[in-house]
Amino acid sequence: MKVVIADDEAMIRAGIRAILDNDGGIEVVAEAGDGAxxxxxxxxxxxxxxxxDIRMPTMDGLTAAAEIRRVAPATGVLVLTTFGEDDYIVRAIAAGAAGFLLKSSDPRELTTAIRAVAGGAAYLSPRVAHRVITDLAGPRLGSGAAARGRVQALTDREREVLILVGKGLSNxxxxxxxxxVEGTVKAYVSSLLSRLGVRNRVQAAILAYEAGLL
Incomplete structure (x- = not known):
């Protein structure tokens, strides 16, 4: 599993690489010191x-996330930062990030998050997941009535898949x-993301919560 590390602090990159090098299934193929x-x-x-990382020179991590989603949509974006403010979480999700992890998290959580995102699932650090769903979903990302209207356009099977996406399950x-089969699930997920007008599984999960499906 190929991984790229982007952080403007060399010591942080070295620490992350050391953690990942101990995992035989993960290969760090490149490091970057800025978003560009x-x-x-x-x-x-x-x-x-x-x-x-979020705060980097030349191009910040949130801008880089949006650009990466444009040029390499198959690559999962995992935002790794020391900053847990609500605004960063919302902006990371809006930029297309599939995961948000604080640097203060347990090292084992890092490899768990990488595998989840690589497998097509969304991953939010437990320290921020509850806040995203309960505090940010309604007031910051949409309304329940609008969400229910969008979900009604889905087929019964797409709605079943959406509920499981909302629960954090991989394909x-x-x-x-x-x-x-996994390929069929992938097709359902792609279809429901398009029909809901969301960019990734995190946004789909929030929409499912707003619509009362979770």
């Missing part, structure tokens, strides 16, 4: 996941739960 270099590294290596886990 991160985008170029992703363009060159096409990793499964890119770890992005493989959803397939096992619904007795579908």
């Amino acid at each position: 270099a991160a985008v170029e590294s992703v363009r060159r290596h096409r990793p499964a996941v890119v770890l992005l 493989a886990e959803i397939g096992r739960r619904l007795f579908l």
